[in-house]
Amino acid sequence: MTRSDPPDETEKMRADCLNAWFGELHALKDITLPVIENKVTAVIGPSGCGKSTFVRCLNRMHEVTDGARTSGDVLLDNRSIFRADVDPVSVRQRVGMIFQRPNPFPAMTVRENVVAGLRLSGADVRDVDSVAEDALRQVSLWVELKERLDAPVERLSVEQQQRLCIARCLALQPEVVVMDEPCALLDPIATSRIEEIIHGLRDRYTIVIVTHSMQQAARVSDYTAFFYLGELVEYDDADVIFTKPADSRTEDYITGRFG
Amino acid sequence: MTPLAGPREWPAPPSNRDRAFRAVGGALAGALAVAFVAVAAALVNHARGPTPHELALFGGTLIAAGMATVAAAPIALGVALYVVDLGPSRGRRPVAAIVELMTVVPPVVYGLWGAVAISPRVDAACASWLSAWSDAERARVAGLVSAAVMLTLMIAPTVASQAAQVLRAAPPGAREAATGLGGTRWDIFLHVILPRTRWGLLGAVALGLGRAMGEGVAVALATGCVGQDARAPLTAAGAMVNGLETARASGDWRSLGALGLGLFVMTLASNMIGRALVDRVRNARRPGT
Amino acid sequence: MTSALIRRRRTVDAVARGAAAACVVLLLAPTAIALTALVTEGARGIVGAGGWSVVRACAGTLMLAGIASAVAIPLGVGGGLYINEYRGGTLARAGRWAAGALSEVPAVVIGLAVHALLVAAVGRFSFLWGAAALALMIAPTMAHTTADAARSVPESVREAAIALGASRWRTTLFVVSRVVHARVARAAWITAARAAGATAPLLFMTEARDWPRQLTSGDDALPLQVFDAASRPDARAGAWAAALVLVTVAGVMSYFARRAATPRGHT
Known part of the structure; x- marks a missing residue:
């Protein structure tokens, strides 16, 4: 936690002394972590160390779970997302989320899925087709699926479903995209496709990605945070983390000595 | 920063539309609860303590429904097995569709068929086999057997379709794994499916028992012509249908009330147990949750 | 080996x-x-036996089942969605229990109870009371089935909606109900078919009269006609005729149930 940010980087989000509990379980302990605008921040660490909990706090999804509570703060553009006058709905629209298991809406077509976010937030969508096309292009599904926009979503492969979920999120034009192990269920080829998409998105969106794979973190991220047992052990430039980490636990983890 | 606590809350503060939505839904759920209380209260208000005759009718209900359940259970479980596991793949869908269609055939139609086709044959058989018995005894046995035969045919499709749902709920992975280990379909059922589903299958049978006990119109038709005193009504539900005319004429509904309340309690017990057992298997594990 | x-x-x-x-x-x-x-x-x-009385009874049955379904199916489905989406609450738990219990109450008992609640209380027999009794059979079944179907919607689907910033009512109405639609539609047709064939509740609701019942009396329905004619050995032809039409009606409805269970675009 010794890093000082260069002046050209603005903080899009910041966790400030963030704690999270599930009932009695203290899942996150005093996390203070910046998320830099238009960069990819990777969160790595062994299973059960609070990575998912952390990113779920960023768009107030944590509080959906039974018995979950938080203390501390999360700032989005220097404003707390927990303040009483902040509508969690608007937080979730600004901070979109991709889940580990692709969760397209069943019983809907491809097109309906892409624009579902707009419909569900009550927006009046005038030009459904162009919104759908734009979102699908961003995840390079347009060419594959433009003939099958009215096909049931169950017909797509798992990987296509995951990209569709990304498109569904992008259709809402979020500022931050949080991805919770988006490639955990995908094969290496599909994984590299998702990573390409992340590369393509980094100019327009601030991205936070949780991953089990250190190779993936090294490939896609600009900054990397290493979580261990609910604590933030180390946060730095990805290059620094993967070449000369300051903390011995980080080094042990990335060299495969545990986890 | 105050901790956000509390039970599972929708992560947005409810809007007015959310509140309205919840109020409407709550009113509907409440209406169901009120309806249940109203039905129970109406029956209790109508009822008085049962007379020996009415107790005998409950005995008849247990005998006829019990015989029907014992007869229908193996057939229905066999059909369910055929539809889910043992049948050739071409046969399953049509049989499943026919069984499903049979569950919507109205009881009164079964009753008509029972009166025309089952009851006279059972009467004739009883007349030749039980010639030593008194007429009243013979009529009682013949009536119960007719009712049981007809109830068997009526509840078998219901039990089969419930049992099939239970069997389908067995985890598909287990089935594939057992096939991969070289099990025959019967082996798989016996060692993999049955241990996971036996309580649910028992529940399907209990649902059939509940339905058999509650069936009135078909029993009244099949065990003797309604409105004629040729034969005493033999089960509680059948007697309720048969006694309707008398109750209307006299304005005394208390006998029907006693029968109705007793049946309500009996079927409720059987069905709640059956439903709980079936749902426990069916909702045991959902993929992707 | x-x-x-x-x-x-x-x-x-x-x-x-x-x-x-x-x-x-x-x-x-x-x-x-x-x-x-x-x-x-x-x-x-x-x-x-002349088809006219059968035609009239058929119209009566369709009306009875139609009125009962039009009232009870929306109520039951709405209640069922509430029971599942707000599960954990007292009202939801009570509703769930009541729906399960009521959906299996024998038709004769429903008939007697509705007679006690409506006919005896209001003092008049009515066609509408018959529809009310059928509705009392339909609504709990639909609530139970809907809650069951909604329960099988994975939580991850609701989570996806939350993450997109959806409010609760929109999630329920546009996502959950969409997923359960096929199953609920199928159950609706099956339940309506059962209600159309239910005899006992109607027996309790119609006018007192002499057996055998006059086939031409006002409020007629197919199950009543089958029942009355079957009670008289000399009227069996009429009973068979009405029964055939009744089974056909129930069969057509269960065909619609099968069709509803296969959503469009899925084969």
Whole structure:
């Protein structure tokens, strides 16, 4: 936690002394972590160390779970997302989320899925087709699926479903995209496709990605945070983390000595 | 920063539309609860303590429904097995569709068929086999057997379709794994499916028992012509249908009330147990949750 | 594993399959016989006994089942969604229990209870009370089925909606109900078909009258006609005719149920 940010980087989000509990379980302990605008921040660490909990706090999804509570703060553009006058709905629209298991809406077509976010937030969508096309292009599904926009979503492969979920999120034009192990269920080829998409998105969106794979973190991220047992052990430039980490636990983890 | 606590809350503060939505839904759920209380209260208000005759009718209900359940259970479980596991793949869908269609055939139609086709044959058989018995005894046995035969045919499709749902709920992975280990379909059922589903299958049978006990119109038709005193009504539900005319004429509904309340309690017990057992298997594990 | 053991297991398997097939035959053979009787006798009855009263009773049945379904299906589905989406609350738990209990109450008992609640209280028999009794059979069943279907919607789907910033009512109405739609529609048709064939509740609601009932009296429905005619050995032709029409109506409705269960675009 010794890093000082260069002046050209603005903080899009910041966790400030963030704690999270599930009932009695203290899942996150005093996390203070910046998320830099238009960069990819990777969160790595062994299973059960609070990575998912952390990113779920960023768009107030944590509080959906039974018995979950938080203390501390999360700032989005220097404003707390927990303040009483902040509508969690608007937080979730600004901070979109991709889940580990692709969760397209069943019983809907491809097109309906892409624009579902707009419909569900009550927006009046005038030009459904162009919104759908734009979102699908961003995840390079347009060419594959433009003939099958009215096909049931169950017909797509798992990987296509995951990209569709990304498109569904992008259709809402979020500022931050949080991805919770988006490639955990995908094969290496599909994984590299998702990573390409992340590369393509980094100019327009601030991205936070949780991953089990250190190779993936090294490939896609600009900054990397290493979580261990609910604590933030180390946060730095990805290059620094993967070449000369300051903390011995980080080094042990990335060299495969545990986890 | 105050901790956000509390039970599972929708992560947005409810809007007015959310509140309205919840109020409407709550009113509907409440209406169901009120309806249940109203039905129970109406029956209790109508009822008085049962007379020996009415107790005998409950005995008849247990005998006829019990015989029907014992007869229908193996057939229905066999059909369910055929539809889910043992049948050739071409046969399953049509049989499943026919069984499903049979569950919507109205009881009164079964009753008509029972009166025309089952009851006279059972009467004739009883007349030749039980010639030593008194007429009243013979009529009682013949009536119960007719009712049981007809109830068997009526509840078998219901039990089969419930049992099939239970069997389908067995985890598909287990089935594939057992096939991969070289099990025959019967082996798989016996060692993999049955241990996971036996309580649910028992529940399907209990649902059939509940339905058999509650069936009135078909029993009244099949065990003797309604409105004629040729034969005493033999089960509680059948007697309720048969006694309707008398109750209307006299304005005394208390006998029907006693029968109705007793049946309500009996079927409720059987069905709640059956439903709980079936749902426990069916909702045991959902993929992707 | 010895080949003898394998052979024995094969034999056991074959016997089991044979037994299952025998059960199917045992169930379907009487049904086939009954169906043959129904079709031949029914056709003769329709031709012989004059179709007009059957047509009128058919209209009565469709009206009764239609009114009852139009009221009870939306109520039941709405209640069922509430029971599942707000599960954990007292009202939801009470509703769930009541729906499960009421959906299996025998038709005669429903008839008696509705008679006590409406006919005896208001003092008049009415066609509408018959529809109310049928509605009391339909609504709990629909609530139970809907709650069951909604329960099978994975939580991850609701989570996806939350993450997109959806409010609760929109999630329920646009996502959950969309997923359960096919199952609920199927259950609705099946339940309506059962209600159309229900006799006992109607027996409790219609005018007191002499047996045998006059086939031409005002508020007529197919199940009543079958019941009345079946009670008189001399009117069996009419009974078969009405029964054939009734089974046809129920069969058509269960065909719609099957069609509803296959959503468009899925094969």
